[in-house]
Amino acid sequence: MKNPTTVERKSDRELVVTRTFDAPARLIFQAWSKPELFRRWWLPKSMGMTLVSYEADIRTGGSYRLEISHQGSKPMAFFGKYLEVTPHSRIVWTNDESPDGPVTTVTLEEKGGKTLLVLSELHPSKEALDAAGTGALDAMPETFEQLDALLAELSAGGAR
């Protein structure tokens, strides 16, 4: 049984994603901060994308760089630096591949063996968030297909 992931637009400039894990915070931090573990989940297989390369120096002031390729296309690079890394509770990084990229903050809050993960993307302006894509995912299905899927879901009573 999977725990649900929720996404909401907290303000004009902020997107917030939440998810609970049935595990202590330190294991989530470990899966996030060890490159060989991170590589296993950042690009789920269902997306049909490949992590061509990944380098990360996960500590405050360190930097990272990912290269992602979609079905053999020319890789897209994503990079930035860590503004804060506090083991087991908080990771903050910049997204510098775009001049108006957001600052992403992940917090882990453990309670009774479960951990609430909150990821927030704070964009420099409303326009930047409106235009924010989902990275290499934008190379994916046409908006029409997505709307069709959403319509099907709504008519099936899948959403309120």
Next chain:
Amino acid sequence: MVQYSDSRLDASFAALSDATRRGVLEQLGRSDATITDLADKFHMTLTGMKKHVSVLEEAGLVTTEKVGRVRTCKLGARGLEDAAAWIERHRELWSARFDELDRVVEELKRNERAERPNKRK
């Protein structure tokens, strides 16, 4: 948080429930067009096409601009990307990603449990 009003969503979905209107959006996705162009393309009267365009306009999917006697239609500022679809796209990404992270974390948990007896001695 920002609430996307149900009425706005209803308008979007109602607008998209019609095959001609979806065709119009597809057409406008390729290039802007006048109402006359669209009416010709879809073999409709001007009045009929105007009605379709105004439904799309009310839903925010299309904007129109009148220059002289010609009204030109283009995809709305967000085009087809309605607020709900936009949120849904982000949710799909993060949900897939975190489900995968969950798998990795569960494995770490199992490994840790397996190791624990040794640590206790």
